[in-house]
Amino acid sequence: MEADLRRYIRNNKSEWASRAMIGIGVPVGASEVLPYIKRYSAGGAFSNRGWRARTLGPGRSTDTTQNSTYIDRTGDLKFEVNTEYRMNLLKLFSGVINIKGALFADMGNIWLFNKSKDIQGGEFDINYFGRDLAISAGAGLRFDFSFFVLRLDLGYPIKNPQEPDNYGFSFNKLRYRDGIWNIAIGYPF
Secondary structure (H helix, E strand, O other), X not given: OEEEEEEEEEOOOEEEEEEEEEXXXXXXXXXXXXXXXXXXXXXXXXXXXXXXXXXXXXXXXXXXXXXXXXXXXXXXXXXXXXEEEEEEEEEEOOOOEEEEEEEEEEEEEEEEOOOOOOOOOOEOOHHHHHHHOEEEEEEEEEEEOOOOEEEEEEXXXXXXXXXXXXXXXXXXXXXXXXXXXXXXXXXXX
8 A cells, every 4th residue: 555645836936846655565475575576665866865776774774784785675664755845047948958956855764564583673663763764855956858857866864764873863974975866867756
């Protein structure tokens, strides 16, 4: 089951877009997890942009494959809230190419439906809900060619559920070199 609520407030030269998304997948029968194709992921160009794709979550679990270059974190539950302020910056070639700027903030995570001994802290627990939420913020450019949009975002992790100190807030990761670049086609929502 999924719910995706969106709100767009448009002006002549700007737009404020917001989204709230919740998804729940329940494994049935003898299955302890959902099929891979039905599982949720977090991070990347269309999710929490302060993390690379599929590197956030589940919950507050830490990466057990630190020496591996293969990272693929998935879950059965997803909660995400995004907001983005989009503004016109420049029109080129009589408006054929519109360059737009954006400021954004993302919050959310994924969780496991059932507790797993292999992924400690990955299951959903209402007592840790606030602790498990990841927050990122950043800025980006949108190159609107009228038939498609090329998007470039730079996101920074503000609150990391895997950080044990300071309730996960990681303001020391706000240096330019610690940002995550995301390139995509189309708007994130």
